[in-house]
Amino acid sequence: MTRCLNCGAERDVDQCEACGLTSTAAEMTLRQKLLNRTAIFLVGAIAFVAASERYPALELDGILIFIGILFFLTLGLAMWVERRALRHAEVEAMKRIYYGLIPLPWLLAILLLANGSLDRFPTHIEQARVIGKFSMPGPMANRRLIVTSWREGRRFERIPVDRGDFDRVSRGDVVDVQMHEGLVGIPWVAGVSLK
Ligand SMILES: [Zn+2]
Incomplete structure (x- = not known):
């Protein structure tokens, strides 16, 4: 028993009963999705760096180290999921963790921008x-x-x-x-x- 790479449904035969894709088509769809989300993640990382320069935190170096580790972990996870997808192996859990990490740089960028731009405390x-x-x-x-x-x-x-x-x-x-x-x-x- 394996799971469909596209929709995650369990399937016994090559064609998924839930979404209708064959295992090869599902693999292509998954890799396209990984590519798109990685692009969203990379742009988010750029947005984060821009936000961190606009309102530089006193602990900026610590924050940059944290985001750097997150960055390489996320990209490493994407590569790992893609390799497993190529072999048509199980990816469902790792794929969900990966998708969950995608918005993080965007959220951190928004947090830093709000922290600085909406700050009404006196200097x-x-x-x-x-x-x-x-x-x-x-x-x-x-x-x-x-x-x-x-x-x-x-x-x-x-x-x-x-x-x-x-x-x-x-x-x-x-x-x-x-x-x-x-x-x-x-x-x-x-x-x-x-x-
Ligand atoms: Zn499916």
């Missing part, structure tokens, strides 16, 4: 001393100021900044960091200014 200023700078060039350019932390139990903060702020500030400067609470409690950085 609060934190003073910090710049102890290092870090930038990674490329299409997903990353610029961080490493500053002394104002939070208890932490020594450093890695502040995501835009190019203007990054170039203006030097190591040893004392800066005002403009912090926002965030609508859903994800603190984010509006910018830094020199004392």
Whole structure:
């Protein structure tokens, strides 16, 4: 007994009684669906990166590591499902997990956008001393100021900044960091200014 790759119904013969597709046709349909959903997932990941740059969270690096792991797990799962589909093996459970992961980058992007754009809490200023700078060039350019932390139990903060702020500030400067609470409690950085 196997399940139809298209509709998931159990079938004893080559042609599925529920949807009418043969096992080969069902395999083609499944692979097309996997491709479409992977495209939706990839665009979602781009939307997430754009949202994370618009309202950069104080913990941006941790969030990016989390989304990176999610990204490769999801793509790995898609490849695994496709390989099994090629052999006409059972994929139903893994396929559902995969479909469940597709909207995640979109939801996280919306969460970060709402967290920043609907934030009505007043800006609060934190003073910090710049102890290092870090930038990674490329299409997903990353610029961080490493500053002394104002939070208890932490020594450093890695502040995501835009190019203007990054170039203006030097190591040893004392800066005002403009912090926002965030609508859903994800603190984010509006910018830094020199004392
Ligand atoms: Zn079927």
